[in-house]
Amino acid sequence: xxxxxxxxxxxxxxxxxxxxxxxxxxxxxxxxxxxxxxxxxxxxxxxxxxxxxxxxxxxxxxxxxxxxxxxxxxxxxxxxxxxxxxxxxxxxxxxxxxxxxxxxxxxxxxxxxxxxxxxxxxxxxxxxxxxxxxxxxxxxxxxxxxxxxxxxxxxxxxxxxxxxxxxxxxxxxxxxxxxxxxxxxxxxxxxxxxxxxxxxxxxxxxxxxxxxxxxxxxxxxxxxxxxxxx
Numbered sequence: 001x002x003x004x005x006x007x008x009x010x011x012x013x014x015x016x017x018x019x020x021x022x023x024x025x026x027x028x029x030x031x032x033x034x035x036x037x038x039x040x041x042x043x044x045x046x047x048x049x050x051x052x053x054x055x056x057x058x059x060x061x062x063x064x065x066x067x068x069x070x071x072x073x074x075x076x077x078x079x080x081x082x083x084x085x086x087x088x089x090x091x092x093x094x095x096x097x098x099x100x101x102x103x104x105x106x107x108x109x110x111x112x113x114x115x116x117x118x119x120x121x122x123x124x125x126x127x128x129x130x131x132x133x134x135x136x137x138x139x140x141x142x143x144x145x146x147x148x149x150x151x152x153x154x155x156x157x158x159x160x161x162x163x164x165x166x167x168x169x170x171x172x173x174x175x176x177x178x179x180x181x182x183x184x185x186x187x188x189x190x191x192x193x194x195x196x197x198x199x200x201x202x203x204x205x206x207x208x209x210x211x212x213x214x215x216x217x218x219x220x221x222x223x224x225x226x227x228x229x230x
Contacts, residue, residue: 001117001171003033003164004084005157006077007127008059010035012157022165025174033164034084038072041079060130067131074134081124081141088122095119098143099163100126100133101156105145108163112146117170125163127156188223 005013017023017033025031042057049055060070081098088094097120106112116123126133126143138145148159168174192207199205210222 038076038080041076069131072133074137100143101159105147108146113166125160188226
């Protein structure tokens with residue numbers, strides 16, 4: 001599985017992708033993650049070269065209809081995505097999905113992660129910033145829109161990390177034991193480990209007796225009951 005991220009802030013991903021399961025998966029080439037900065041595709045009056053040789057690349061502009069903040073222009077982002085598609089198209093049997101993040105869009109789930117991992121070879125994530133991206137981008141690129149929750153974030157980088165993590169777990173070889181995926185077994189929101197008793201401020205906190213019973217049927221029933229417990 002190959003992930004391609006269109007972002008102004010590649011550095012945000014360095015720590016997350018360099019550690020633990022994802023870091024190992026990248027090292028073992030089970031997945032790959034590449035980045036393209038849409039600012040590099042700015043042109044026309046938005047690209048200014050100053051007398052000292054410095055280059056100013058403006059990727060946002062004021063929103064039509066007024067309102068606070070600035071909106072990312074569609075054209076540089078579209079060009080960035082097209083540059084990725086051009087490289088992918090050189091490979092045989094590639095299947096591409098382009099994802100944009102909208103708070104009001106369909107909620108991303110493990111079911112969606114499974115579908116994507118089975119159907120596509122390459123996923124392109126578009127990480128918006130400021131007040132968002134000119135929505136004509138979605139019509140032109142025919143993006144799939146997702147939300148990771150009913151809240152607004154500063155940019156699309158965190159949602160992209162969430163999807164990379166979730167989809168990668170569905171790629172065989174990424175996890176040490178493919179069947180250890182929580183969604184493939186009865187898991188509970190309540191988990192315990194040693195010691196059997198924790199004493200804190202004079203009060204003892206014990207592991208539920210059923211987990212110490214050795215009765216697998218009772219344990220599975222307990223897990224099922226506590227699976228969605230908050």
